[in-house]
Amino acid sequence: MNLTRITAAAAAVILSASAFSCSGKTGSSVSSSPETESSSETVATSETASSADSSSTTTTVTTASGKADETVTTTITTTTAAAEKTTEKPAEPTKAEPKKGFGSSFEAAKAYYNAYLTNNADAVYDMFCQDEIEAYHAYIGTTDLLDGKNPQVVFKRSAVVDAIKQSMDNIRRIMSEKSDVPPEKWTTSLAEDSLRPNGENELKDFNKTLSTEFTAGSDCGLIYYKDGNEEHDFVGNGCAFVELDGRWYLSYSSVMRSELITYMDKLFQ
Structure with missing residues (x-):
């Protein structure tokens, strides 16, 4: 076999033959209680976070006379993130191609x-x-x-x-x-x-x-x-x-x- 005689390949062919919104929504919810005495006062505060879920807590302060002296209603609005941040998996290392x-x-x-x-x-x-x-x-x-x-x-x-x-x-x-x-x-x-x-x-x-x-x-x-x-x-x-x-x-x-x-x-x- 001679590596250089490619023409022989041609001859063989012939013989064989004949191809990625975050919206920062600021909301306040104020609720006031009806006045109970002249000394009573209603104060409303709002704490804003980033959720639509809210809860209100009413606290009554009573004086020594036993009358309701002050009613403070605090409405706290808390937010749960609209969507949890997706934890991305680290990319898998690319396997090297076998060397030919x-x-x-x-x-x-x-x-x-x-x-x-x-x-x-x-x-x-x-x-x-x-x-x-x-x-x-x-x-x-x-x-x-x-x-x-x-x-x-x-x-x-x-x-x-x-x-x-x-x-x-x-x-x-x-x-x-x-x-x-x-x-x-x-x-x-x-x-x-x-x-x-x-x-x-x-x-x-x-x-x-x-x-x-x-x-x-x-x-x-x-x-x-x-x-x-x-x-x-x-x-x-x-x-x-x-x-x-x-x-x-x-x-x-x-x-x-x-x-x-x-x-x-x-x-x-």
Whole structure:
């Protein structure tokens, strides 16, 4: 597999073919009692707060003669706030988005083959770099390989994920033909030296073709699926990786060309 030969992807497409009022209301309520004696006097006071609820209290002061000397009626108006202040809940902290990409091409490769062993097609799609997906679609769109179809529609996520699932099903079919060991118990021959860094010119040509700015690339050599019995070993699916801003991603265009395009025949019919 050669990371730079994007034109081979186009060829594969062709062979497979033939996207927030508070109103401060001041109110006073004065009530006076009728005069009882010349010495009696009525005094009314009002205390204003902020409510419409009121209560009145009448107090009678009696002199030594036993006559009602003074009657004082005090009306107190109290207010209950029209509405209680709403207690706002503190905003929940925003959860950080998981960081995409991997720290090295080897970590990316391990995640890729683990996804195949655990049958996780969505995990594989999430390993792609959005920049490369868009670049690949733009590239294919400049050709006549899709017969005028929109690349973003032809290569929409659901379609690509379905192709990945078919690829995984194929690997599992071979495993079942080889032995009774369940797929999740298999391993691969992947090792750090299985990855080959791309040369400067190779990467330059790759970026030129796709109009991308990847800072490094790496191809993965032949990988075998193993169940512990050497006689059951078989060559697995290929892959390549690209680096951008210090993070490594599964190369969309390379995997599309080497592994997935053959499972998308119906999209071109």
